[in-house]
Amino acid sequence: xxxxxxxxxxxxxxxxxxxxxxxxxxxxxxxxxxxxxxxxxxxxxxxxxxxxxxxxxxxxxxxxxxxxxxxxxxxxxxxxxxxxxxxxxxxxxxxxxxxxxxxxxxxxxxxxxxxxxxxxxxxxxxxxxxxxxxxxxxxxxxxxxxxxxxxxxxxxxxxxxxxxxxxxxxxxxxxxxxxxxxxxxxxxxxxxxxxxxxxxxxxxxxxxxxxxxxxxxxxxxxxxxxxxxxxxxxxxxxxxxxxxxxxxxxxxxxxxxxxxxxxxxxxxxxxxxxxxxxx
Amino acid sequence: xxxxxxxxxxxxxxxxxxxxxxxxxxxxxxxxxxxxxxxxxxxxxxxxxxxxxxxxxxxxxxxxxxxxxxxxxxxxxxxxxxxxxxxxxxxxxxxxxxxxxxxxxxxxxxxxxxxxxxxxxxxxxxxxxxxxxxxxxxxxxxxxxxxxxxxxxxxxxxxxxxxxxxxxxxxxxxxxxxxxxxxxxxxxxxxxxxxxxxxxxxxxxxxxxxxxxxxxxxxxxxxxxxxxxxxxxxxxxxxxxxxxxxxxxxxxxxxxxxxxxxxxxxxxxxxxxxxxxxxxxxxxxxxxxxxxxxxxxxxxxxxxxxxxxxxxxxxxxxxxxxxxxxxxxxxxxxxxxxxxxxxxxxxxxxxxxxxxxxxxxxxxxxxxxxxxxxxxxxxxxxxxxxxxxxxxxxxxxxxxxxxxxxxxxxxxxxxxxxxxxxxxxxxxxxxxxxxxxxxxxxxxxxxxxxxxxxxxxxxxxxxxx
Numbered sequence: 177x178x179x180x181x182x183x184x185x186x187x188x189x190x191x192x193x194x195x196x197x198x199x200x201x202x203x204x205x206x207x208x209x210x211x212x213x214x215x216x217x218x219x220x221x222x223x224x225x226x227x228x229x230x231x232x233x234x235x236x237x238x239x240x241x242x243x244x245x246x247x248x249x250x251x252x253x254x255x256x257x258x259x260x261x262x263x264x265x266x267x268x269x270x271x272x273x274x275x276x277x278x279x280x281x282x283x284x285x286x287x288x289x290x291x292x293x294x295x296x297x298x299x300x301x302x303x304x305x306x307x308x309x310x311x312x313x314x315x316x317x318x319x320x321x322x323x324x325x326x327x328x329x330x331x332x333x334x335x336x337x338x339x340x341x342x343x344x345x346x347x348x349x350x351x352x353x354x355x356x357x358x359x360x361x362x363x364x365x366x367x368x369x370x371x372x373x374x375x376x377x378x379x380x381x382x383x384x385x386x387x388x389x390x391x392x393x394x395x396x397x398x399x400x401x402x403x404x405x406x407x408x409x410x411x412x413x414x415x416x417x418x419x420x421x422x423x424x425x426x427x428x429x430x431x432x433x434x435x436x437x438x439x440x441x442x443x444x445x446x447x448x449x450x451x452x453x454x455x
Numbered sequence: 456x457x458x459x460x461x462x463x464x465x466x467x468x469x470x471x472x473x474x475x476x477x478x479x480x481x482x483x484x485x486x487x488x489x490x491x492x493x494x495x496x497x498x499x500x501x502x503x504x505x506x507x508x509x510x511x512x513x514x515x516x517x518x519x520x521x522x523x524x525x526x527x528x529x530x531x532x533x534x535x536x537x538x539x540x541x542x543x544x545x546x547x548x549x550x551x552x553x554x555x556x557x558x559x560x561x562x563x564x565x566x567x568x569x570x571x572x573x574x575x576x577x578x579x580x581x582x583x584x585x586x587x588x589x590x591x592x593x594x595x596x597x598x599x600x601x602x603x604x605x606x607x608x609x610x611x612x613x614x615x616x617x618x619x620x621x622x623x624x625x626x627x628x629x630x631x632x633x634x635x636x637x638x639x640x641x642x643x644x645x646x647x648x649x650x651x652x653x654x655x656x657x658x659x660x661x662x663x664x665x666x667x668x669x670x671x672x673x674x675x676x677x678x679x680x681x682x683x684x685x686x687x688x689x690x691x692x693x694x695x696x697x698x699x700x701x702x703x704x705x706x707x708x709x710x711x712x713x714x715x716x717x718x719x720x721x722x723x724x725x726x727x728x729x730x731x732x733x734x735x736x737x738x739x740x741x742x743x744x745x746x747x748x749x750x751x752x753x754x755x756x757x758x759x760x761x762x763x764x765x766x767x768x769x770x771x772x773x774x775x776x777x778x779x780x781x782x783x784x785x786x787x788x789x790x791x792x793x794x795x796x797x798x799x800x801x802x803x804x805x806x807x808x809x810x811x812x813x814x815x816x817x818x819x820x821x822x823x824x825x826x827x828x829x830x831x832x833x834x835x836x837x838x839x840x841x842x843x844x845x846x847x848x849x850x851x852x853x854x855x856x857x858x859x860x861x862x863x864x865x866x867x868x869x870x871x872x873x874x875x876x877x878x879x880x881x882x883x884x885x886x887x888x889x890x891x892x893x894x895x896x897x898x899x900x901x902x903x904x905x906x907x908x909x910x911x912x913x914x915x916x917x918x919x920x
Contacts, residue, residue: 199674213631219723219732220631244732260631262668392723392733395629395670396855397639397695398715402706409699409706414857428706431808435708439734446729 178261181234183254186316187309189241190284191250192226198233200263206291207269207386207418210237211394213260214248221245222391222413224363225264226287235261238287238316244443251451265394266417269384271295275358276302278350279325280343280372282364283309286317288386289363294324296361302326304350304357308343308368312336343368344375351379359384362421366430373421385421387412389432404428461564464493466571471788475758478643478726481785482546490575494523497567500559505569508557510905511544511612513537515554515569522572531580534573539615539658540608540904542581542650543637545574548901549779581653593662594621599918602627602685603663604671604858607635609691609891609903611655614663616911617689622918624663625685629670630722635693637900639722640714642752644759645782648721672857677865677887687886687914690873691907694852694892700744704802705848709736709810713745713753713849720756735760738845742766742813744799745849746775751782753847754791765791766841770798770818770831796820798831800838802846813841854893872896880910888914 182194200210209224227236241250252258269292277296281289286307297303305325309315310333322328329346330338339346343364351357360383362372369385376383389401389412396414403412404425410416467483468474474481485493497519505515514533521530534541550556550570558566599622603614606628614626632638634651659665671677677688697712699705716735719725723733741762743754746769754765767786769776772795776783787793796818803812817837820829854871866874866883873889875882880890888910891903 199669203674217724217731219734244729260668262629262631262670263673265670265673392715392718393630395673395695396857397697398718399697399699399712400715404706409701428808431708432706434807435736436734439728443729443732443734 177257177259180252180254180256180258181232183252186238188313189250190238190314190316191241192236192238192287193249193252194229194232194234194236195258195261196233197235197261197263200235200261201228201230201233204228204235204264205268206271206295207288208264208266209394209417210235210261210263211265211391212237212249212258212262214245214252215259218248218259219245220260220392220394222265222388222394224288224386224417225291227291235263238284240284243440244447247444248447262394266413267415269295269361269386269418271299273300276304276356277359277361278347278357279303279305279321280347280360280362280364281305281307281321282343282362282368283314285362285364285368285386286321289361290317290320290324292361292363293321297324297326304355305329306331306343306346308332308364310334342371344371347372348375351376351381357381361385366426366433369421370424370426373424373426377422383421384418385424386417387419387424387429388417389429390435402432459498459560459563460496461560463496463565463568464489464571466568468785471790474644475789478759480647481644484578485571485575490522490572491525493568493572494519496560497523498559502559504557504559505554505567508554510553510901511537511908513554513573518576519567519569519572522576527576527579528584530576531584534576535580538573538904539612540654541573542577542654543608543646544901544904545570545572545577546646546650547641549899551780553901581650594619596623597621597918599623599686600625600684601687601689601914601918602680603689603691604677605629605635605690605692605891605893606633606655606665607637607691607693607891607903608900609693609893609907610635610689611658612904612907613689613691613890613911613914615658615661616908617914618658618661618663620911620915622915626658626663626665627669627671628665628667631667632722633665633667636695639718640749640752642717642721642756644755645752670857672861676861677858677884678862681886686918687888689880689907689910689914690858690882690887690889690893691891691903692855692858692893693903694872694897695855696853696871697848698850698853699848700799700850702799702801704804704810707802707804707810708808709738709844710802710846710848711736713743713749713847714852716753716847717749717756720760726756726760736845737761738843740764740766740843741845741847742768742794742841742843743847743849744768745851746771747777747849747851748779748782750847750849751778751786751791753849755786755789757845757847758789758791762845766843767791767793768797768799768813768815768841769793769795771828772796772820775828794841796831798833800833803840810843810846813843813846814838815841852892852897854896870896878909879913880906881913886917
C-alpha cells in the first residue's frame with residue numbers, strides 16, 4: 177500500500193498527488209512513469225513522473241479526470257492509500273547538451289515536461305518553453321515552468337490568458353524567426369504532439385514526443401502499448417515512452433487509444449452510480 | 456497379488472455446455488472413494504520409475520500408499536517434502552509425458568492417474584489441515600541472504616527450498632500479486648487463483664519475504680542487490696514478453712497478444728467488468744493463432760466471455776499440436792473450432808482501424824525441421840479470408856529483456872535466454888543463478904520447478920562453502 181501524503185487541485189479536473197515511495201525516488205529520472213492501481217478492483221494505468229523529493233521520499237504525479245480510474249483517484253484524500261505504485265518505468269528522457277531546446281507542453285503535459293526542462297537546463301541548454309491549454313482555468317505550473325526556462329510563452333485556445341491560439345503557432349514562429357532550435361520536446365494530447373511534429377518536420381528539427389498509449393503491466397509483458405515508429409513495432413512501456421515524433425505512426429496511436437471508448441463510458445457510469453449511492 | 460486394473464478412475468468434469476459459460480474450474484477432482492480406488496491400482500513396483508520421471512523427485516508410490524492407507528497427513532507430508540506447490544502441479548503438470556508416462560502400468564493399460572491423486576492430496580490438505588498443520592521445526596539460520604527475482608513457479612520453489620535450508624529469502628515480484636504466469640496466464644477454470652494464492656501463502660509461511668510491485672532491473676539492479684547485502688541471487692523471471700508474427704495489420708484494434716488477453720481476463724479479472732475496472736473486448740468471431748496450451752486457454756476464455764465462434768488457427772496438423780491432449784479435448788468439447796494447416800498471411804482492417812478479417816494460407820507439411828516436426832509450407836494461391844472481429848496471437852513468448860539490459864555481465868543467447876550451467880543453473884555472473892523459462896524459453900511449470908530446485912541446491916552449497 178502506498179500513502180498519499182499530499183494532494184492539490186491544480187486546475188479544473190486536474191489534480192496533483194504526492195505519493196510516498198522512497199524506493200522509486202532513488203531511481204527516478206525525467207521522462208519515466210509509474211503504473212498505479214487504486215485497489216483490488218482497480219485497473220493499472222500509467223502516470224508520468226512530474227516531480228520527486230528525496231528528503232520526503234515522495235513522487236509527484238499529475239492527472240486529469242477523464243475516465244473511471246482518474247475519477248476514482250480524484251476522490252482520494254491525503255492520508256489515503258492506493259494499492260499499487262510501480263516504477264520507475266520506461267527509458268528516461270535523453271538529457272544532453274543540445275544547445276537550444278524548445279519544450280512544448282499541452283494541457284496536463286506541463287507536469288511531465290517540467291522535470292525534463294529542469295534537467296536540460298541544468299545540463300546547460302537554453303530552454304524556451306511553450307505552455308498551452310484550452311482555457312485559462314486549465315492552465316497550471318506556469319511559474320514552475322518559468323523557473324526552469326529562459327523564456328516562457330503561454331497560449332490558450334480561447335484567448336482567456338496569454339497568446340490566443342494553439343501551441344504550434346508560437347512554435348512555428350520561433351522556428352521561422354531564425355532562432356537556432358536544436359531540439360523540440362512535445363508532451364501533451366496525442367493530436368497536439370502530432371501537430372508539433374508536423375510543424376517541426378519542414379525545419380528538420382529533431383522532435384521528441386512522449387507517447388501515452390493504453391498500458392496494462394508497463395513492463396513489456398502484454399504488448400498493449402505497441403506503437404509503430406519508423407515502420408517498426410515498439411512497446412512504449414519499455415522502448416519509450418519517448419520517441420522521434422517524425423517517425424511515429426500517429427493514426428495508429430490515435431486508433432489504439434480508442435479501443436475501449438465504450439467500455440470506458442460504461443465503467444465511468446458504473447462508478448458514478450456507486451459513488452452516488454454512497455453519498 | 457490382486458488382478459491388475461488397467462482402467463483409471465475417471466474424474467468428474469463440468470458439463471461442456473455449462474462450463475463454456477462460466478469461469479469455474481472444469482475438472483472437479485476425486486472424491487475420497489475415487490482417490491482410494493485409483494490409489495489401489497498402484498502395484499507399488501520396486502523400481503518406482505514414476506518418481507524418476509518427476510522433475511522434482513516426489514516419492515510418488517509413497518504418497519499413493521498413504522492415500523490408500525487412509526493416512527492423509529502422511530500423504531501430504533510426503534508430497535510437500537519435495538513439492539511446495541502440489542495443488543498447482545496436480546492441475547497443470549503434463550503428467551502424461553512425465554511420471555505417468557514412466558508408470559509400470561503404462562505398458563499394459565492406463566497409467567496411474569498420479570496428477571489427479573496429487574491434486575486430491577493437495578486439496579485435502581487445503582480444506583482439512585489448516586488447523587492441524589504442525590509447523591516444521593524451523594531450520595537453523597545460516598545468516599545468508601538470498602534474493603529471488605520473479606514469483607512464478609521457479610521463483611516460488613527456489614524461495615521455498617532456500618528458506619527450508621535456513622537462508623533468509625526475499626522474493627521480488629514486478630506485478631501486484633505473486634504467482635507470475637500462474638496468476639496472469641493460466642485461467643481460473645484450469646487453475647483457480649485461490650489455489651495459487653494458498654500455495655503462495657504456504658511459501659510465505661515458511662518465512663519468505665515477498666516484495667510486490669518491485670520491477671528488478673528498474674527500481675533496483677542485480678548489481679545493487681548484490682551490493683546491498685544479498686549473498687546470492689536466483690533469477691526466475693520467466694518468458695514474459697509476447698512474440699508477434701510481424702505480418703501486415705498486426706497492430707489493428709482487436710488484435711491481442713495472448714499475454715495481454717489472458718492478463719486482462721485472469722490477473723485483472725476483466726471477466727467481471729465493470730465490477731472490476733479492467734475491460735476486455737468481447738468479440739463475436741474470434742481467431743486464436745497458435746496450437747499450444749496458451750492458445751487453448753485463450754480460446755476457452757474467449758468462449759466464456761460470450762463469443763459466438765472461436766477458431767484455433769494452427770499451421771501444422773492435429774498430431775503436432777503442442778498443447779496437452781487433455782486441453783485440446785476440453786476445447787473441442789466446448790465447441791472451439793480447429794482450423795488446422797492454416798496460417799495467417801495478413802490482417803485486414805476497416806477504416807477505423809479495427810480488424811475485420813484474416814487472409815490465411817492453407818498449409819502443407821514438408822520434411823521434418825530441426826524440431827523434428829514436419830515443416831509447414833504455405834500453398835501458393837491457396838489464400839482465403841476468414842471473417843473475424845477479434846484475434847488473439849498465442850505465438851509464444853521470450854524472456855523479458857529488462858534485467859539483461861541493466862546487467863551487462865549476464866550472458867544471454869540470441870533468443871534472450873540467460874546462459875547457465877545446465878546442471879546447476881549458475882549464470883556467467885558471479886553469485887547469480889537462473890532457472891525456468893528465462894533459461895529454456897517458454898516451457899512447463901514443472902520443468903521450471905525442477906530447475907529451481909537444482910539451482911537452490913547449488914546456491915546452498917555455495918553459501919555453505
